[in-house]
Amino acid sequence: MELTTVWFALIAVLWMGYFALEGFDFGVGMLLPVLAKNDTERRVLINTIGPVWDGNEVWLLVAGGATFAAFPEWYATLFSGFYLPLLIILVALIVRGVAFEYRGKRDDDRWRRRWDRCIFAGSLLPAILWGVAFGNIVRGVRLDAHHEYVGTFFDLLNPYAIVGGLTTLTLFVLHGAVFLALKTAGDMRQRAGVLAARLAPAAIVVAGAFLAWTAVTHRDAIGLVFFVAAAFCLGSAAMATRLRREGWAFLATGATLVLAVFGLFVTLFPDVMPSTIAAGNSLTVHNASSTPYTLKVMTWVAVFFTPLVLLYQGWTYWVFRKRLSVENIPA
């Protein structure tokens, strides 16, 4: 296999990891005002993701860094082209990250309320905008002959991309609800389970529409296989939430995200950012990539260190595997 293909796949894997991991902590952030009735319950919710959200977010940073290293043209076009949505995402991630850390640092209801709103908005906006961004990447955007984005901010808000945004939104909320049912105990677990079961049909409709729209537009056979698999997992997740099989439900929503993202990347390949102006303007794995030397160096680094990272990140989840309840929250 060519190294450009390997790196395209690796970047897909980083996004799959990002969506499957930060997806649930975005979901928990969005469910904060919905599921928790009082401050202790809000603290239970936040503490389920407390030890892991930052590590989850690193998947995004590495995806960004890997794109810079392996496909500089893609990085340059994507980040300068999607300027305002990325700015909103960055601001959201900043206030959200600070909110987790600072919310409990003062015993003051107004202070905590304010940070709670930051956590909610800081989770909601990226949850929608990542879907919008991916929708646009797959759909193609206005790139000129120099691979510069020449569209406007409002071009990015086309119907297909918006359905993409709603897809990540609903999937992340569902993923978060399923995660909370798995990670909490008592009343909270019950409520999260009921909510997950109620959310699942909505997720099926929205995500199903988006994946079907993608499949019909692009007619990519291999991509379709992954979309069908993703749909199957989402269906299983819906079933598992009804049966209150929390572990299975979480695996299934995680797998849905992983398969859907991979399907999108498969559909995209060998383009990395198609142009809607002229096919010749499109960025592909070939014209956007780094040199074989750089890709080779990076491949060795990835081969050695990725397993190590997966090992210790997995270990964290094992250390913090216990369910949390309101009893665990110190006064």
Add this chain to the structure above:
Amino acid sequence: MDPTDIARWQFAIITVYHFLFVPLTIGLSAIVAGYETAWVRTRDERWLRLTKFFGKLFLINFALGVVTGIVQEFQFGMNWSDYSRFVGDVFGAPLAVEGLLAFFLESTFLGLWIFGWDRLSPRLHASCIWLVHLGTLFSAYFILAANSWMQNPVGYTYNPATGRAEMNDFAAVLFNKVQLVTFPHVVLSAYLTGAAFVVAVSFWQLTRGRRPEDRSLYRLALRSGAVVALVSALGVAVSGDFQGKVMTEVQPMKMAAAEALYDGEDSAGFSLLTIGSLDGSEEKFAIKVPGLLSFLATGSTTGHVEGINELREQYQQTYGQDPGAAYYSPGDYTPPIAVTYWTFRLMIGLGLVAALLAGWLLWATRRERVPRGRTVMAAALALPLLPLLANSFGWIFTEVGRQPWAVFGLMTTEHGVSPGVSTGEVLTSLTAYTLLYGLLAVVEVRLLLTYIHRGADELPDPPTDDEASDPDKPLAFAY
């Protein structure tokens, strides 16, 4: 204003801001790790209380370091897309490696450290904060390797067909001679920064704290911090000296601009300050140390230091008539002298004062003594600000001193800016970051002051066996 200027201001603001938190993160993680290890070894509870006290302050600072770091990684693509296209093949690699090696390590083990107090053995728990510190060092190494490549591009060839710099030797990029002197300089100044913070906080608690029985605790912190500060400051000076010589070799213009030396001299002196025109071209009064600039630049007090005027001519000959140069335009290749001249002095001067203050406090607190008085307090409270400012001035010096280049000799800054990003967009992001960062700074400082004021908490009673095995027991730490 054109987008290039706004993008430059933005880069300056968000990078200087980010680097207020970075050195504290590097320095405090090492010191907190040292305290926790001292506790594990000696079981002296004072070390554990210090670990938790400074650990909390470390976390308040770390939060802002992390979130402002995300912007750094996205910034190149957003505002400097042509720069990214040109350098990505070389510059992207250390950034990606930084993410994989450093960011995962830091964030994962910090999560374990924060929430793992009652789930990990003390030894394992202490290892977590050491791994966080190791992560910060990896992070510093790779990002500085990327920056050193901009200062002194090595291990690449320029490919006219693709119009970009392409890497051919990753080891050369990682072990760039600029990098080998910059990394120790930056990390040691981070230790100095962290230590100065610890000294100031402890001094405040020692003299104003509400619990006299905690005196010995803060004395321990103050004196250990002062020792770290002194040793680091010495290292900063030595590594800075090496750095000056390497910089003279690779960017003579930067060093000439550091002294505003217009005409080359043998045994060039170093002025402590100059009164005259702001860029030092006219001088009315100056305090000069003879031969010092020659010594800093060449290692000999009689060595020849090239001046701005002759270097400008040299640069114009080398770069001015290069017909293949798509990424730089003929110019006078002189950085803003007033900025380089003063930031260089402020960097050295403030760092020096910080070291002297830490040394004096160490001496003044010998054998149970506690110096008192308003001046002493003011000096102690200014202490952590000095290295923080010195760090900022150091970065402003080295980055502004490289101008007009983004990548020395290869691409000027004005050619790196994103062509498709409008003035309105850059202005929007500049405004958003400035307001947000300003607000967060206020929140952060107030929070730090609250926790500094509160002092180290008493340790809770150890749980009985029954409590320890109760699955519903409250967590030792929770958000």
